[in-house]
Amino acid sequence: MLMFFTGTLLGEVIKNMQSAVDSPTQPSPKMHLYSAHDTTLVSLLRVMEVYNNRTPVYSSSVLLELWKGEEKPYVKVLFKNQTDSDDLIIIHIPGCTDKCALEDFIKILQKNVVKDIHTECNPEQDKPSGINMSLVVLGSMVALLTIVVVALIVVHCRNRQTSQSYRPLSTMDDEYS
Structure with a gap:
């Protein structure tokens, strides 16, 4: 160098x-x-x-x-x-x-x-060709999109699971109404 x-x-x-x-x-x-x-x-x-x-x-x-x-x-x-x-x-x-x-x-x-x-x-030898660069960009975008979709699915499933597992306890008054 x-x-x-x-x-x-x-x-x-x-x-x-x-x-x-x-x-x-x-x-x-x-x-x-x-x-x-x-x-x-x-x-x-x-x-x-x-x-x-x-x-x-x-x-x-x-x-x-x-x-x-x-x-x-x-x-x-x-x-x-x-x-x-x-x-x-x-x-x-x-x-x-x-x-x-x-x-x-x-x-x-x-x-x-x-x-x-x-x-x-x-x-020139160190530069990736246009096709290689396009593949890198496309691959990065697909990976980012996959991470976002997986994160949304996880958040949605947790919210759904929490809402289904929460059930208010019945009180004695409710049973007799």
């Missing part, structure tokens, strides 16, 4: 980085900014397998930087926990150094990226 929550975001980041490397002559944005809540930051850190079980404070940020290396491009992952400080925490992706080669970054985290959310979730 976590993969679907933030795996799409990580996939978008990787796609943008790969696009910048594959087409260096094409104009592309120098920066992509995403605004998120603390829960999204936690999820992103988890999907990158670096979460330390501490809830980020208000205004925390995760920075994923793509750098041109001497040999090949690399990714730096940084965490800023406070706005009133210039301190950045370097985050090490498991299996990488603080300068993680882009190809290694992708290879390590690819398993957590959602390729196509629509295909993977496949909502």
